[in-house]
Amino acid sequence: MLRLEKRPAPSQAWGIGAPILAVVLTMIAGGLMFAILSLPDAGLAAAREAGEIGFGEYVFGHIPVMIARGAEAIRTIFWDPLFHERFGPFLRGQLLVKAGPLILIAIGLSLGFRAGIWNIGAEGQYIIGAICGAGFGLAFYPSESILIFPGMIVAGAIGGWLWSMIPAILKIGFRTNEILVSLLLVYVAESILALAATGFLKNPEGRGFPGSRNLARHPGTDNPELIAGTGIHMGVVAALIAVIAAYVVLNRHMFGYQVKLTGQAPRAARFHGVDPNKLVIACMGISGALAGLAGLFEVSGPAGQISIDFNVGYGFTAIIVAFLGRLHPVGILLAGLLMALTYVGGELAQTRMSLPASAIQAFQGMLLFFLLALDLFTNYRIRGRRREVAA
Amino acid sequence: MTALLEIDGLTKAYPGVVANDTVSFAIQPGEVHALLGENGAGKSTLVKMIYGLVRPDSGRMGLNGADFTPENPSAARRAGVAMVFQHFSLFEALTVAENVALGMEDPPRMRDLAARIREVSETYGLPLDPARLVGDLSAGERQRVEIIRCLLQDPKLLIMDEPTSVLTPQEVEILFHTLRKLSAEGTAILYISHKLEEIRTLCDEATILRLGKVVGTCTPREVSAAEMAEMMVGRALTPPSRASAEPGPALLEVRNLSLPPRSAFGTPLRDIGFTVHAGEVLGIGGVAGNGQDELLAALSGEVPAPKGAIAFDGTDIGTVAPDARRAMGLLTAPEERLGHAAAPDMSLVENALLTARRRKTLDRKGFIDWGATRGYAEQVIAAFDVRTPGPEAPARALSGGNLQKFVMGREIDQGPRVLAVNQPTWGVDAAAAAAIRQAVLDLAAGGSAVIVISQDLEELLEISDRFAALNEGRLSPPRKAQGLTMQEIGLMLGGAHDMHDVEEGAHAEA
Numbered sequence A: 001m002l003r004l005e006k007r008p009a010p011s012q013a014w015g016i017g018a019p020i021l022a023v024v025l026t027m028i029a030g031g032l033m034f035a036i037l038s039l040p041d042a043g044l045a046a047a048r049e050a051g052e053i054g055f056g057e058y059v060f061g062h063i064p065v066m067i068a069r070g071a072e073a074i075r076t077i078f079w080d081p082l083f084h085e086r087f088g089p090f091l092r093g094q095l096l097v098k099a100g101p102l103i104l105i106a107i108g109l110s111l112g113f114r115a116g117i118w119n120i121g122a123e124g125q126y127i128i129g130a131i132c133g134a135g136f137g138l139a140f141y142p143s144e145s146i147l148i149f150p151g152m153i154v155a156g157a158i159g160g161w162l163w164s165m166i167p168a169i170l171k172i173g174f175r176t177n178e179i180l181v182s183l184l185l186v187y188v189a190e191s192i193l194a195l196a197a198t199g200f201l202k203n204p205e206g207r208g209f210p211g212s213r214n215l216a217r218h219p220g221t222d223n224p225e226l227i228a229g230t231g232i233h234m235g236v237v238a239a240l241i242a243v244i245a246a247y248v249v250l251n252r253h254m255f256g257y258q259v260k261l262t263g264q265a266p267r268a269a270r271f272h273g274v275d276p277n278k279l280v281i282a283c284m285g286i287s288g289a290l291a292g293l294a295g296l297f298e299v300s301g302p303a304g305q306i307s308i309d310f311n312v313g314y315g316f317t318a319i320i321v322a323f324l325g326r327l328h329p330v331g332i333l334l335a336g337l338l339m340a341l342t343y344v345g346g347e348l349a350q351t352r353m354s355l356p357a358s359a360i361q362a363f364q365g366m367l368l369f370f371l372l373a374l375d376l377f378t379n380y381r382i383r384g385r386r387r388e389v390a391a
Numbered sequence B: 001m002t003a004l005l006e007i008d009g010l011t012k013a014y015p016g017v018v019a020n021d022t023v024s025f026a027i028q029p030g031e032v033h034a035l036l037g038e039n040g041a042g043k044s045t046l047v048k049m050i051y052g053l054v055r056p057d058s059g060r061m062g063l064n065g066a067d068f069t070p071e072n073p074s075a076a077r078r079a080g081v082a083m084v085f086q087h088f089s090l091f092e093a094l095t096v097a098e099n100v101a102l103g104m105e106d107p108p109r110m111r112d113l114a115a116r117i118r119e120v121s122e123t124y125g126l127p128l129d130p131a132r133l134v135g136d137l138s139a140g141e142r143q144r145v146e147i148i149r150c151l152l153q154d155p156k157l158l159i160m161d162e163p164t165s166v167l168t169p170q171e172v173e174i175l176f177h178t179l180r181k182l183s184a185e186g187t188a189i190l191y192i193s194h195k196l197e198e199i200r201t202l203c204d205e206a207t208i209l210r211l212g213k214v215v216g217t218c219t220p221r222e223v224s225a226a227e228m229a230e231m232m233v234g235r236a237l238t239p240p241s242r243a244s245a246e247p248g249p250a251l252l253e254v255r256n257l258s259l260p261p262r263s264a265f266g267t268p269l270r271d272i273g274f275t276v277h278a279g280e281v282l283g284i285g286g287v288a289g290n291g292q293d294e295l296l297a298a299l300s301g302e303v304p305a306p307k308g309a310i311a312f313d314g315t316d317i318g319t320v321a322p323d324a325r326r327a328m329g330l331l332t333a334p335e336e337r338l339g340h341a342a343a344p345d346m347s348l349v350e351n352a353l354l355t356a357r358r359r360k361t362l363d364r365k366g367f368i369d370w371g372a373t374r375g376y377a378e379q380v381i382a383a384f385d386v387r388t389p390g391p392e393a394p395a396r397a398l399s400g401g402n403l404q405k406f407v408m409g410r411e412i413d414q415g416p417r418v419l420a421v422n423q424p425t426w427g428v429d430a431a432a433a434a435a436i437r438q439a440v441l442d443l444a445a446g447g448s449a450v451i452v453i454s455q456d457l458e459e460l461l462e463i464s465d466r467f468a469a470l471n472e473g474r475l476s477p478p479r480k481a482q483g484l485t486m487q488e489i490g491l492m493l494g495g496a497h498d499m500h501d502v503e504e505g506a507h508a509e510a
Helices: A012-037 A042-049 A055-060 A062-078 A088-114 A122-139 A148-174 A178-198 A234-252 A254-264 A266-272 A276-300 A314-324 A329-353 A357-379 B043-050 B073-078 B096-102 B110-123 B139-151 B169-184 B196-202 B225-233 B292-300 B322-328 B348-356 B370-383 B400-412 B430-445 B457-463 B486-494 B496-509
Strands: A002-006 A380-384 B005-014 B017-027 B032-036 B058-063 B081-084 B157-161 B188-193 B205-210 B213-218 B250-259 B269-277 B281-285 B310-312 B330-333 B418-422 B449-454 B466-471
Touching (some): A012 A329, A012 A357, A055 A062, A234 A254, A266 A276, A329 A357, B032 B169, B032 B196, B043 B157, B073 B081, B081 B139, B096 B139, B139 B169, B169 B188, B225 B430, B269 B292, B281 B430, B281 B457, B330 B400, B370 B400, B430 B457, B449 B457
Parallel strands (some): B032 B188, B032 B205, B081 B157, B330 B418
Antiparallel strands (some): B005 B058
């Protein structure tokens, strides 16, 4: 019999080892999943049809095929984006483009998660931030004033902040669950996005196609690459600043102390003098504003315009990033890069190996699954039950 | 005469500590035997071995001449050993009879059981109605449920772990009456306590443990409490000394403070009023769960009080936040150390910041000065002899007593104008408890006002200038502590609500 025993102190080795092991296990399980997706193999099926091989040969012939397919999928996702001779240089830039919003959102979420405040709706705040920021820019169209982009940044942050205040205020005023409210507001935000793309932000010169004017191609509202070919735009810079700021706040500032205290010992936090309601407002607000910023940088840069399918799940993936990075700023930086790799590599696998997009999402989900499962060993260890004389 | 229970060379080691080191003693049938020792002396480990919860590493036990090594508590119960724990294991939503049935191997029909409970409760003078819900019972009555549960098994040896810590003096009298009756019938009682006067009135023999070893035996009636304390601690203890001074101006005034309960089993505060002056110690006694936590939370600022209910130095502070109250000079220390007074997974340095931020200016515009914080943590550790590997150790790595010393030191060293503490010496060994009491008295001598909430009445009488009792959320009017007898205190504890009218009058005087 095995049983779990609480460790006297959390294991440091597991704290660092669990994310690494989770990545390895995800590679194995993901490789297996991709291998199964390729079944049955067309070549073997044809040979069987033609009567060249027997049934046993047909079945066991799949084993080397599956290993090769799985390995190819893992290589395509984790290796090619960085080191492929032909695609590498372009894809490396894409890596930062994807990592920027993930890190920016995850940093905001991590503060709340540390305090036990669960903002699951960053995706919605991301969308509303993009709509508000884009709306601000388009309101002054076709002005090319240098003041417009700063205004868009502020509008984007305020948009995300306002959207996050809905679950925050409902939680404080009516004790609603912020997980449910913030999550459901994502679907409301998606509906508003569709309305914006087909209605109030629709490009009047777009010949009836849904979608706004292209912000990225208009001076004054664009968020261009700062160094050509690197993928670094203002959003990536903002993400880096957020990492540093979060690090300082968590280690040096009373606010970070209060966030950690509330998460670890809520009663001690009350005794210290933390007002739980104010903390909910602050944590939800910061995560909402950062998600809104991420949306604004995306819509004015890589995405270019408000469209119906503008959001690609950064807000949800950022939750994985936050936990994969142990809610630690530097960990989030690394985890964001890793998740960006699965995005870029996943797209590559989609086009080159014709894997379905949902398989890539399942792959990312596996990563969170293994991480949370392995996390158990940070605080617990498995002990074989000592045989005791039956009473 | 053969001994009922014989313990010979019993040893039990845990990683890093020998909890029991070749412990030997014997209990005769019908004897009330005291097991005496400080916290951590090994009393609990020893009785857990007798009750089958822990297996000894070596040594042997004998019951009635036969070898006795119970595999588990139910084997111990079958052999005739019963135990009443310090913390009750009762379901509040069930009746007394149902709770008793749950602890039995094969319970009889409910009606028969109720009849037997009545019978036993009458025989031993333990009034208890089997049909009542445990949630409605007082701590003393709940203990009776546990005792009756044991008595129904007809035990030969009854182990009682710190039974009086939750009782009023009158309830203690009832309990002792029962125990004497049991002893007269031939049931032996192993009585664990560190309350020396109780042991002197009740027990026939005493075995004293220190650091896992038997350091002495005595007949409690024939030695003084001071002698026993000396054996227990290993050196002479000096009672706290104090300079008597005239109380100064009123520093903290509480008037008509009423608060609803915070949870279903919480206690409301009802119309509480008192005043503490500079240079005085106000002791608030009472059995736990009668509003102590709630009163402290209202003083600390965790729970806002109605307008005008709490005044500090003449200023209404009912809705002032905890940290702002600390800045003014009102410091508090709640009873629960881990999770309330200190964050378990945070280091002592981080825990120093928890309350000392304002008065020790440990931050600049919100940015923490970790150097100064560490310095303050080290100062507290040195001044209050906190045993810790270092200031970076997490709070939960410290023993309860050492963490208590840290928490008390953290507040006292900030030089509060008013200090309110709940159970300041709970779980602390005798020498450290004396040091904490002395620090509290020195604080008062220096012109601060101190409120001590405690269940330990001897402690309160030792350090208080005035004494008040908290019962079911009501506070009796404070009386001069000097000259109060245990009898009077018992009345204050048991019937504070009847004195409500008197209380009003007392306010008018004050």
